[in-house]
């Protein structure tokens with residue numbers, strides 16, 4: 001009797017497409033993390049640093065605050081009272097330990113009152129007039145948000161693509177559905193980064209499957225610089241997102257990928273395993289296994 005092989009379509013998250021863009025091997029190691037001890041290494045690594053707040057952890061806390069700023073823009077835009085803005089900043093900083101509890105615990109951090117105060121002080125001292133002025137001035141995105149509101153971290157799933165993801169903000173402006181992403185890194189001189197275009201294209205395809213409408217544009221908020229950029233969702237971005245989706249599926253099914261061209265190996269928790277696995281793969285190839 002002939003055996004019928006049922007092809008199981010591997011589920012993929014948009015965040016895994018972004019890991020692939022940084023380095024394809026991150027997808028490989030993160031997928032295998034639970035079963036093979038990689039995760040316990042990463043955990044021990046953060047536990048060992050738990051007693052002090054390192055510069056890297058401080059910058060992560062700052063990223064959480066910036067992200068919350070982006071979610072609270074409607075309170076800041078148009079506000080001219082500096083005392084009110086200081087109070088809003090206080091509220092945002094104080095909400096961070098509750099909203100990002102899982103992430104902070106992952107870092108081995110508990111944001112005690114003293115630390116929150118210190119973070120708040122540093123943050124307020126680090127703000128500059130130009131940045132605040134840009135946040136307080138209405139732009140195309142904040143106008144859309146004022147008129148239509150937005151849904152925070154909307155989770156979407158496409159059965160056709162077997163792809164899921166949650167976009168930071170989803171604006172439904174009458175017939176148009178617009179994805180919006182918050183980024184805490186630097187902005188490019190013009191437009192949006194290639195990886196951000198690919199991520200927006202992936203969200204666009206999820207939205208199209210869920211809402212049945214074509215997504216033509218998306219926004220990226222580079223909140224650290226108060227830069228709000230709109231970008232068209234191009235055919236080439238969609239094609240690249242689909243191509244990466246295919247590669248991520250292969251990796252999740254066991255393929256060991258090459259390193260990314262600009263892989264950030266010096267800060268990677270998997271560097272120890274990465275070389276071991278490379279050797280093992282080469283050896284396996286030589287032995288024909």
Ligand code: SF4
Pocket residue numbers: 023024025026029259260263264265266268269270271272274
């Ligand atoms: S060590 Fe380098 S190549 Fe290996 S997973 Fe990390 S970033 Fe990628």
